[in-house]
Amino acid sequence: MEEQVEKNETPGESSSNTNYWIIVIVALIMIIGIIWYAGAKKKVDLNEAPSSIPSQNSQSTSQSTSEVQKQTEAVIEYTDSGFSPQSVTVKISDTVAFTNNSSGEMWVASAPHPVHTDYPELDAKRAYTKGETYSFTFEKTGTWKFHNHLNPTKFGSVTVQ
Structure with a gap:
């Protein structure tokens, strides 16, 4: 006699769980990237020459x-x-x-x-x-x-x- 094992997942449910985790991971990577970029942009080299032309004064x-x-x-x-x-x-x-x-x-x-x-x-x-x-x-x-x-x-x- 063969026993049938009932699965609680429907055929599309496994792939939707995978898609969910991919979206979460991509979102986290994007957030970390934005935070890193914003932090790097705030750093200023005090010895850097000015980007504008000095005033006539x-x-x-x-x-x-x-x-x-x-x-x-x-x-x-x-x-x-x-x-x-x-x-x-x-x-x-x-x-x-x-x-x-x-x-x-x-x-x-x-x-x-x-x-x-x-x-x-x-x-x-x-x-x-x-x-x-x-x-x-x-x-x-x-x-x-x-x-x-x-x-x-x-x-x-x-x-x-």
Whole structure:
């Protein structure tokens, strides 16, 4: 006598279970991929050159401090101990030169850190190495705080009259 074994599955049920698991696995892979891509996109290389053309207010040079002083109204040196002088007063349309004489990098930017919204144009948009100078022409009156974006504990201010 042959026994017949009853199956609880209908003929199409096995393939629909397989399809269900394939869809779940593909969805999980897509979610993981999206999360990974979004996380990788947020990482920013601070030493990367800006993708836009620098504004007319800034220029990068490797001139000596004495050459820079002849072309500008104020020179602020950045050393390992910070900006010196820590504050200067200039007239509107005067140019201030920020010269990096430290052993590290300097990225001059407006306060507050990290958004630089007080004077958004005051932003070097990249790191300057020892010997390089970032120059900025101030076109707005007021007292403008700035800092080293790479070391925000180092800061200063420029008062424009």
